[in-house]
Amino acid sequence: MDFQVDLRDLPVDMSAPVLVTGATGYVASWIVKGLLDAGVIVHAAVRDPNNTAKVEHLLKAADGSPGTLRLFASDLMREGSYKQAMQGCQTVIHTASPFVRAVRDPQRDLVDPAVNGTRNVLRTANDVDTVERVVLTSSVAAMIGDAQDILRLPGRTVTEETWNTTSSLTREPYSFSKTLAEKEAWRVAEAQDRWRLVTVNPGLVIGPALNAEPTSESFNIARQLISGEARFGAPRIAVAVVDVREVAYAHVAAAFLPETEGRHLVVAESTDIVDLARRMLPAYGERFPLPRRAVPKFLAVAFAPATGLERGYLRRNIGFDLRGDTTKSRKMLGVRYRPAQQSMEEMLDQLAQAEALRAQH
Known part of the structure; x- marks a missing residue:
């Protein structure tokens, strides 16, 4: 574990459990581990607590930690399914939401789970009178949809005041789902005055996973990077990246630091896929067919359908840069960002090890 969460000097009731929804997920798993290492009782909401393959890494994280792990069955789309897991909790960390881009029905597969799931969790928080704070995993996608959003920003810089205005069901539907879900969260939060809502808005999350077979879209992107699909080049599209451990730390800080409020942009640096791949060449250039050059814009556009874009x-x-002002996450949450190259190398190390294990079998 590369981050430690010290809650001893904070006004935290360590006897009160913390609910983490979507607890087996890429980011959520690190949140759970951080809480367990700090000695917290974690109520981990998962689809099936009896699915050993899915929860094994959580059980492993609990072994030897000073914290306590309790698993609860939950369903993002079933109203009230988090009520049992939320009992006695002062803090709820809601991470559960679909992160996929290739879907048949954006309304059914992205918008409904994101919005209705968020509404279900927050309505349950209204019903459970011990809840004092809810931390929502949002995204930079709720801040910008594409470069047209960036062009209208002062200094072309994303801040906590920025909202995505360009996405829709037919144009970047994943970003649309994250925007609607966060707006719904603020709507529910502002209609009551007992618990406080805080959001964490990370960029593309990179870095190692705690589970052996990660299914996050982030790992799908990394797999595409090393698969050879882009060996002749990739389009130079800006992307904001951040290590999974910094994202997890930001959630825990947002949950317990007394003064945290509002939105928090969590981004280590802005780069692009070609730049990230080039940084991997010294360590992985001989092993994987990484993209080494940028594809000219006219060619990328011409061959877009063949590449799934x-x-x-x-x-x-x-051809557009992406800049983000992370002053708030650094000052209010105390996030210290590691270099993207380190995160990517650890991510590719994990994929390489998994590939070697599969080859042995």
Whole structure:
């Protein structure tokens, strides 16, 4: 574990459990581990507590830690399914939400789970009178949809005041789902005055996973990077990245630091896929067919359908920089960001080890 959470000097009731929804997920698993290492009782809401393969890494994290892990069955789309897990909790960390891009029905597969799931969790927080704070995993996608959002910003810089205004069901539907979900969260929060809502808005999350077979879209992107699909080049599209451990730390800090409020942009640096791949060349250039050059914009647009990308998206986004002001996350949450290269190397190390194990079998 590369971050330690010290709650001893904070006004924290260590006897009160903390609910983490979507607890087996990429980010959530690190949150659970951080809480357990700090000695917290964690109510981990998962789809099936009896699915050993899915919860094994959580059980491993609990072994030898000063904290306590309790597993609860939950269903994002079933109203009230988090009520049992939330009993006695002062803090709820809601991470459960779909992170996929290739879907058949954006409304059914992205928007409904994100919005209705968030509404279900927060309505339950209204019903459970011990809850004092809810931390929501949002995204930079709720702040910007594509470069057209960036062009209208002062200094072309994303801040906590920025909202995505360009995404829709037909244009970046994942970003649309994250925007609607966060707006719904603020709507529910502002209609009551007992618990406080805080959001964490990370960029593309990178770095190692705690589970052996991570299914996050982040790992799908990393797999594409090393698969050879882009060996002849990749479009230079800006992306904001951040290590999974910093994202987890930000959630725990947002949950317990007394003065935290509002939104928090959590981004280590802005880069692009070509730049990230080039940084991997010294360690992995001989092993994996990493992209080494940027594809000219006209070629990227022309061949977009063959690569699973949308021509309009490439026209709008190739050649734009992405800047984010992370002053608030550094000052209020105390996040210290590690270099993206380190995160990517650890991520590729994990994929390489998994590939070697599969080869042995």
